[in-house]
Amino acid sequence: FGHFEERPAHIPVAQRTGECAVELCLPAPPSVQDWRPERGYTERLARAIYEAWESCWKSRTGDALRTRRQRVFGASPTEPPRQSVAPPEGVTTEVARLARQLWPFPDPPGDVAQAEYVLNAYRRLLTDTTFFYLRTQISRAGNGWRLDIRTNAREIGECAAGILRTLGCTPLDLNLLILPNRDSLGNQLFGVTLQTAALTWGEPQEGKDVQTQLLPCEPVWLLDCTTDKLFYLVHGSDGYVGWVRADAIAPLSEVHLNALLSARAAMLVAPWTDGLRALSPGTRLPLSNRQQPPTASDQSLSKEIAVTFPRRQATGVEFEPLTIPRALLNLVPELRQGQTAVEAALTLYGTPYVFGGRSANGLDCSGLVGASYEAAGLRLPRDARQMVIVGRLVATRWHRKTLLPGDILFFIDKTGKVIHTGLSLGAERFIHSSPPCVQVNSFSPDDPLYSKTWTEAFIFARRPLD
Numbered sequence: 001f002g003h004f005e006e007r008p009a010h011i012p013v014a015q016r017t018g019e020c021a022v023e024l025c026l027p028a029p030p031s032v033q034d035w036r037p038e039r040g041y042t043e044r045l046a047r048a049i050y051e052a053w054e055s056c057w058k059s060r061t062g063d064a065l066r067t068r069r070q071r072v073f074g075a076s077p078t079e080p081p082r083q084s085v086a087p088p089e090g091v092t093t094e095v096a097r098l099a100r101q102l103w104p105f106p107d108p109p110g111d112v113a114q115a116e117y118v119l120n121a122y123r124r125l126l127t128d129t130t131f132f133y134l135r136t137q138i139s140r141a142g143n144g145w146r147l148d149i150r151t152n153a154r155e156i157g158e159c160a161a162g163i164l165r166t167l168g169c170t171p172l173d174l175n176l177l178i179l180p181n182r183d184s185l186g187n188q189l190f191g192v193t194l195q196t197a198a199l200t201w202g203e204p205q206e207g208k209d210v211q212t213q214l215l216p217c218e219p220v221w222l223l224d225c226t227t228d229k230l231f232y233l234v235h236g237s238d239g240y241v242g243w244v245r246a247d248a249i250a251p252l253s254e255v256h257l258n259a260l261l262s263a264r265a266a267m268l269v270a271p272w273t274d275g276l277r278a279l280s281p282g283t284r285l286p287l288s289n290r291q292q293p294p295t296a297s298d299q300s301l302s303k304e305i306a307v308t309f310p311r312r313q314a315t316g317v318e319f320e321p322l323t324i325p326r327a328l329l330n331l332v333p334e335l336r337q338g339q340t341a342v343e344a345a346l347t348l349y350g351t352p353y354v355f356g357g358r359s360a361n362g363l364d365c366s367g368l369v370g371a372s373y374e375a376a377g378l379r380l381p382r383d384a385r386q387m388v389i390v391g392r393l394v395a396t397r398w399h400r401k402t403l404l405p406g407d408i409l410f411f412i413d414k415t416g417k418v419i420h421t422g423l424s425l426g427a428e429r430f431i432h433s434s435p436p437c438v439q440v441n442s443f444s445p446d447d448p449l450y451s452k453t454w455t456e457a458f459i460f461a462r463r464p465l466d
Contacts, residue, residue: 043350043437050353050436088170091162092414098122098159099166108168112138115145115169119160127385127418130211131460132156133179133223133233133241138164144171152179152223152241153397153459156416179223179233180398188251189399191234192260192310192317193218196278198249200242204231211242215283217310219260220249221396237392239462250310250317254401260286261394261402266307266329274322277309285309285329288321305329337376337465338406344375345423345431345438353435365421368433369408372423376406378464384410384421391464400443403427403461411457420454424461430454 087096102121109115115138126132134156137148147164149157157176165172180189193214202209204226214220214236223241224233231243252260263286272279279285288306303326308319345368354362358371366384373380381387388410395403403424409432411420422432428444432454441451443458 046352046437095162096166099163146173148175181224190252190257191249195248204243212240340376341372342405345372391462395461407461
């Protein structure tokens with residue numbers, strides 16, 4: 001129970017046998033006509049409730065809360081506690097628990113085949129195996145093991161090694177390579193697709209495990225390349241990671257990538273060819289700098305639109321102009337719907353965090369993102385692990401300069417699973433719902449709103465519209 005008074009919240013606690021009572025001195029509600037209290041009040045309210053229960057749970061009152069919960073939900077308080085084994089040094093409890101779920105046997109994996117079985121089981125548990133790259137090679141090394149890992153997320157590689165260590169595959173010699181592989185790529189970390197049909201593969205070999213197809217003028221993030229430079233491992237705009245022939249990709253500078261992702265564009269709605277290239281519907285083409293976009297009232301189908309198309313040059317990439325009939329193009333709106341989503345999210349600043357919430361009474365992380373994009377005219381899947389498949393890739397852990405307002409951010413835990421989401425405000429700041437309330441944080445250590453936790457957990461961002 002709680003009562004309201006105009007003074008800082010404090011938490012007097014009274015305890016009775018098998019129960020507990022928590023008194024919350026909450027800030028007085030403002031005298032407003034709107035059904036929802038003003039922004040500052042809701043934030044203070046959320047923090048008061050969260051801090052009170054956190055304090056109670058950490059104190060001796062936590063025992064009474066546990067007893068009460070057991071009695072209400074039917075758990076036997078006399079049930080013997082489950083015996084747990086402390087995880088190995090450097091392995092988190094979360095990873096150790098996952099390891100024992102994957103291999104519930106008392107004896108450790110006895111050979112390479114059993115160890116590979118465990119790692120393959122872990123790979124299938126990743127949020128989406130097409131977006132998160134994990135390649136492992138395990139072997140016996142004397143009395144121990146050797147594990148070689150290539151991945152685009154450090155947490156995934158460390159979790160795979162932690163699983164084997166927990167199960168007793170020790171000593172374990174770990175060789176962990178976090179992509180992008182700068183030793184093989186140098187400073188060429190970005191690219192653009194040149195060919196009209198560039199398939200990607202699961203291995204650097206044509207015909208080996210088809211992944212997806214890259215469309216022309218599509219930006220990609222380079223992760224690795226073969227020693228003979230014939231194949232690139234790329235992270236495409238649709239999120240898929242796969243190998244593609246190097247002659248289908250032209251390396252891009254960081255400046256050109258940023259310009260390509262932020263440029264206003266037009267989308268082909270029907271096939272088009274000029275005799276040299278054949279483009280398919282869904283191809284996204286940046287508008288030429290000399291193009292003045294038609295107004296909404298200009299519906300003449302005889303006019304042409306000037307767009308650009310990449311062409312490989314000895315000195316790099318050049319975007320040459322093309323003219324395409326207006327009837328074959330759908331222009332991306334100048335007013336980005338992502339900005340509308342951000343404006344809606346900011347009206348919910350300070351709203352209490354409520355797991356499962358989707359309203360101004362309380363929201364969880366995906367509830368905030370979903371409600372904000374509903375206001376912008378787009379219904380997203382409910383959960384963060386489902387939202388991760390929507391839109392096009394626009395930023396990665398190692399390159400965030402392309403973030404624009406409304407881009408959806410995704411965060412992973414120590415096992416590599418997507419567990420949180422938020423909305424970029426542009427540049428380094430973002431808004432998200434995390435206990436105790438909807439709040440704004442920053443990726444920049446120089447910003448007073450900097451969050452080390454969420455910066456380290458960020459993995460990539462996608463743009464659902466535009």
